[in-house]
Amino acid sequence: MMQFLRDWLLGVTGAALALAVLKTLVPRGSVSKVCALAGGLAVLFAALQPIVSLDGDVLAEAVSAYQTQREEFQVQLQENRDAVLGRVIESRAAAYVADKAAEMGISCRAEVTVSDDENGVPVPWAVSAWADWAPGQQEALGEMLERDLGIPPQRQSFMERDE
Amino acid sequence: MSAMVLRCLAVLLAVLFLVPLVPHVQASEAAEDVLGELVDGEALEEAGRDSGGSAAFGESLEEGIGRILDAGRELLPGLVKDAARSGVLLLVILLFCGIAETVQDASGSPMPAVPLAGVLATAAVSVSDIHAMVSMGRDVVSDMRRFADVLLPASAAVTAATGAVTGAALRQMAAVLCSDLLLDLMDGLLVPLVYGYITAAVAWAAAGNEGLNRMAEFLKWAATAILTVIATGYVGYLTAASGIAGAADAAAVKATRFAISGAIPVVGGILSDAAETVLASAGVLQGTVGVFGMVSVLSICVVPVLSLFLHYLAYRLAATLAASAYPGRVADLAGKLSNAFALMLGVTGLSALLLLAALVSAITAISV
Numbered sequence: 001m002m003q004f005l006r007d008w009l010l011g012v013t014g015a016a017l018a019l020a021v022l023k024t025l026v027p028r029g030s031v032s033k034v035c036a037l038a039g040g041l042a043v044l045f046a047a048l049q050p051i052v053s054l055d056g057d058v059l060a061e062a063v064s065a066y067q068t069q070r071e072e073f074q075v076q077l078q079e080n081r082d083a084v085l086g087r088v089i090e091s092r093a094a095a096y097v098a099d100k101a102a103e104m105g106i107s108c109r110a111e112v113t114v115s116d117d118e119n120g121v122p123v124p125w126a127v128s129a130w131a132d133w134a135p136g137q138q139e140a141l142g143e144m145l146e147r148d149l150g151i152p153p154q155r156q157s158f159m160e161r162d163e
Numbered sequence: 164m165s166a167m168v169l170r171c172l173a174v175l176l177a178v179l180f181l182v183p184l185v186p187h188v189q190a191s192e193a194a195e196d197v198l199g200e201l202v203d204g205e206a207l208e209e210a211g212r213d214s215g216g217s218a219a220f221g222e223s224l225e226e227g228i229g230r231i232l233d234a235g236r237e238l239l240p241g242l243v244k245d246a247a248r249s250g251v252l253l254l255v256i257l258l259f260c261g262i263a264e265t266v267q268d269a270s271g272s273p274m275p276a277v278p279l280a281g282v283l284a285t286a287a288v289s290v291s292d293i294h295a296m297v298s299m300g301r302d303v304v305s306d307m308r309r310f311a312d313v314l315l316p317a318s319a320a321v322t323a324a325t326g327a328v329t330g331a332a333l334r335q336m337a338a339v340l341c342s343d344l345l346l347d348l349m350d351g352l353l354v355p356l357v358y359g360y361i362t363a364a365v366a367w368a369a370a371g372n373e374g375l376n377r378m379a380e381f382l383k384w385a386a387t388a389i390l391t392v393i394a395t396g397y398v399g400y401l402t403a404a405s406g407i408a409g410a411a412d413a414a415a416v417k418a419t420r421f422a423i424s425g426a427i428p429v430v431g432g433i434l435s436d437a438a439e440t441v442l443a444s445a446g447v448l449q450g451t452v453g454v455f456g457m458v459s460v461l462s463i464c465v466v467p468v469l470s471l472f473l474h475y476l477a478y479r480l481a482a483t484l485a486a487s488a489y490p491g492r493v494a495d496l497a498g499k500l501s502n503a504f505a506l507m508l509g510v511t512g513l514s515a516l517l518l519l520a521a522l523v524s525a526i527t528a529i530s531v
Contacts, residue, residue, distance in 0.1 A: 013378065084198060092436060122434075
C-alpha cells in the first residue's frame with residue numbers, strides 16, 4: 001500500500017517536474033502550447049495509471065488478514081479476562097469455605113480450583129482443605145461443599161495441617 | 164421513643180452499609196492484586212522514560228499536566244531563543260534584499276542577482292533548522308510507536324477485564340496498525356514529500372517558474388491529504404467500530420449474567436460478586452492506565468511540538484514582516500518554509516493523536 005502510494009506520487013511529481021522544465025526550455029508560441037498539452041496528458045496518465053492497474057484482491061487480503069489477527073487477539077484477551085475472573089472466584093470461594101468451616105468450629109485453610117461449566121462460566125470445581133480434623137468434621141464440611149458449592153466428594157481433598 | 168428508634172435505625176443502616184463493605188474491600192484488594200499481574204506499573208513507567216516521557220504511574224491527570232506545564236515553562240525560553248534566532252536572521256536577509264532592491268531602483272542599474280542571493284541565504288539559514296525539525300519529528304513518531312508496544316497491550320488487557328473484550332481488541336489493533344502505517348509512511352513518503360516541497364519551493368523562488376510553485380503546492384497538498392485521511396479514517400473507524408463492539412460486548416455480558424443466574428444460589432452469588440468486583444477494580448485500573456498513558460504521550464511530544472510550533476511562528480512572522488518591505492519570491496519562500504515546519508508538526512501531532520484517541524476511547528467506553 002505504501003509502495004503503491006509512493007510510486008504514484010513519484011510518478012505524478014516526476015511528470016510535473018518534466019513538464020515544468022520543458023516549458024522553461026521551449027520558446028513561446030504554438031510549440032509551447034503543444035508541449036503544454038502533451039505534458040498535461042502525461043501528468044494525467046501518470047495520475048490515473050496506478051489506479052487503473054490497482055489489484056482489488058490485495059486490499060481484500062489485507063482486510064482479511066487484519067480481521068483474523070483481531071479475532072486471535074480478542075480470543076487472547078478473553079482468556080486473560082477469564083483467568084483473572086477465575087482467580088478472584090477461587091479466592092472468594094476459598095474465603096467462603098473458610099468462613100463456613102469456622103462457623104462449624106473448624107479452623108482450616110482452603111484452596112478452590114475453578115473450571116468452566118457447560119455455559120463457559122467458571123465455577124468452583126474442586127477444593128482442598130487443611131486443618132487439624134476432629135472426628136466427623138470432614139464429613140460435615142463435605143456435605144456443605146456439595147450442598148452450597150456443588151462440589152462432589154470425589155473432588156474434595158482433606159489434609160492435615162502439616163501436609 | 165422516636166429518638167431511640169432513629170438511633171437504632173441509624174446503627175442498623177451503618178451495619179448494613181459497613182458489613183458488606185468489608186468483604187468487598189477485601190475482594191477488591193484480591194481483584195486489584197490479580198489485575199496488577201496484567202499491568203506492571205513499573206514496566207510502564209520505564210517504557211515511558213525510555214521513550215522520553217516523564218509520567219508516574221498512579222498520579223492524577225491534573226498532577227501530570229501540571230508537571231508537563233512546569234517542564235514546558237522551564238524549557239520555553241531556550242526554545243524561543245532558538246526559533247527567534249532563525250526568524251531574526253531571515254528577517255535581516257529579507258530586509259537586506261529589500262535595501263539592495265531599493266538601491267537598485269534608485270541607481271537605475273539592475274541587479275538580478277539580488278533575489279537569487281536572497282534565496283540562497285534563506286536556504287542556508289533554514290537548512291539546519293529543517294534537518295533538526297525533521298529528525299525531531301521522526302524520533303517522536305518512533306518513540307511513540309515503541310511506547311505503544313508496551314502501553315496498548317496493558318490498556319487492552321485492563322479494558323478486556325471490564326467486559327469490553329471486543330472493543331479492547333479493536334482499539335489496540337487499529338492503533339497499532341495506524342502507528343505502523345504512520346512510521347512506514349514517515350520514512351518512505353512523508354519526509355521525502357516534505358523535502359520535495361522544500362526543494363520545489365526553493366527552486367521556484369530562484370527561477371520564478373510557476374510550474375515549480377504549483378508542484379510545491381501539490382506536494383504540500385499530498386502530505387496534508389495523507390495526514391488528514393489517516394487521522395479522519397482512524398478516528399471515524401474507532402468511533403463507529405467502538406459503538407458496534409460495545410453492543411457485542413454488552414450482549415456477551417448479558418449472556419454470562421443469564422448463565423450465572425442459573426447456577427446454585429451460593430455459587431451464583433460468589434460468581435456475580437466476583438464479576439462485579441473485577442469490573443469495579445478494572446474500571447479504576449483502566450482510568451489509572453489511561454491517565455498515565457495520556458500524560459506520557461503529552462510529555463513525550465511537548466518539547467518537539469513546542470519547538471516546531473515556535474519555528475513555524477518565527478518563519479511566518481519573518482515572512483509577514485518582511486513582505487511589507489520586500490514583497491516577492493524570497494519573502495514567499497520564508498512563508499513556504501514555515502509550512503514545512505507545520506507539516507512536521509502535523510506528523511508529530513498525528514502520532515500523539517493515535518495513542519490519545521485509543522486511550523480516551525477506552526476510558527470513555529461505557530462499562531458493560
